[in-house]
Amino acid sequence: MKVTAAGLSDVGRKRKGNEDSYHIDVEHGLFIVADGMGGHVAGEVASRLAVQTIQEFMRVSDTDSEITWPFEFDESLSEGGNRIQAAIQLANREIGRHMQSQEEHRGMGTTVVTAVVVDDACYIGHVGDSRAYLIRDGELRQLTRDHTFVNEQVEKGFMSKAEADRHPARNILTRAVGSADDLTVDLSETRLKPGDYVLLCSDGLSSMVEDRDILKVVQEKSGSLEEACAGLVALANEHGGWDNVTAILIHAL
Numbered sequence: 001m002k003v004t005a006a007g008l009s010d011v012g013r014k015r016k017g018n019e020d021s022y023h024i025d026v027e028h029g030l031f032i033v034a035d036g037m038g039g040h041v042a043g044e045v046a047s048r049l050a051v052q053t054i055q056e057f058m059r060v061s062d063t064d065s066e067i068t069w070p071f072e073f074d075e076s077l078s079e080g081g082n083r084i085q086a087a088i089q090l091a092n093r094e095i096g097r098h099m100q101s102q103e104e105h106r107g108m109g110t111t112v113v114t115a116v117v118v119d120d121a122c123y124i125g126h127v128g129d130s131r132a133y134l135i136r137d138g139e140l141r142q143l144t145r146d147h148t149f150v151n152e153q154v155e156k157g158f159m160s161k162a163e164a165d166r167h168p169a170r171n172i173l174t175r176a177v178g179s180a181d182d183l184t185v186d187l188s189e190t191r192l193k194p195g196d197y198v199l200l201c202s203d204g205l206s207s208m209v210e211d212r213d214i215l216k217v218v219q220e221k222s223g224s225l226e227e228a229c230a231g232l233v234a235l236a237n238e239h240g241g242w243d244n245v246t247a248i249l250i251h252a253l
């Protein structure tokens with residue numbers, strides 16, 4: 001299955017710098033969004049390092065079958081799932097190494113959501129609260145679960161979705177790349193159909209724009225992925241632009 005894609009990142013209206021990073025490689029079916037955190041430009045460094053590490057490992061593991069696998073191969077996962085899991089775990093290791101050598105960057109980290117499209121399979125790996133959505137037949141469905149304090153409270157039944165959306169701790173992450181030596185990566189696989197869209201985004205979009213409005217923009221701008229991404233970013237900024245905002249839109253043909 002062929003896909004096409006476009007992406008856009010914007011600093012937003014409140015931040016001085018953009019700590020988001022993203023990568024689009026249609027030829028190899030690799031798409032990444034990372035949302036960094038940490039003072040003294042450390043967030044920017046973390047997200048960029050994560051994207052570079054994932055990109056490089058996915059490239060090498062795709063072309064060299066004799067490489068030494070950096071982590072134990074999980075027989076319960078597909079090859080695509082193992083590749084994404086290893087790539088994100090390797091990014092976690094590299095960020096940890098960087099912090100050991102750069103005192104001023106201690107405490108930095110990043111969210112990551114990665115999609116790999118192989119034939120009609122879309123493999124998703126993620127850590128944090130950057131999201132992946134599937135848009136199919138006029139409906140939008142979230143493919144990832146947020147690794148945040150409030151989302152865990154919602155899942156346990158201690159808090160409603162409405163309460164979580166207003167909670168002052170709604171941005172506190174429970175999992176991030178660079179935050180721990182032993183990192184768990186959430187993985188999923190979706191079979192794509194012609195006409196499907198997959199949206200990857202940082203929380204600068206999902207926290208500012210309701211799902212129904214994301215769907216509306218994609219539907220209205222379906223003739224141009226670039227215009228759809230621009231419309232999503234513009235809407236996030238119209239709603240306050242409290243954070244950097246990044247969106248990648250992938251279209252299955």
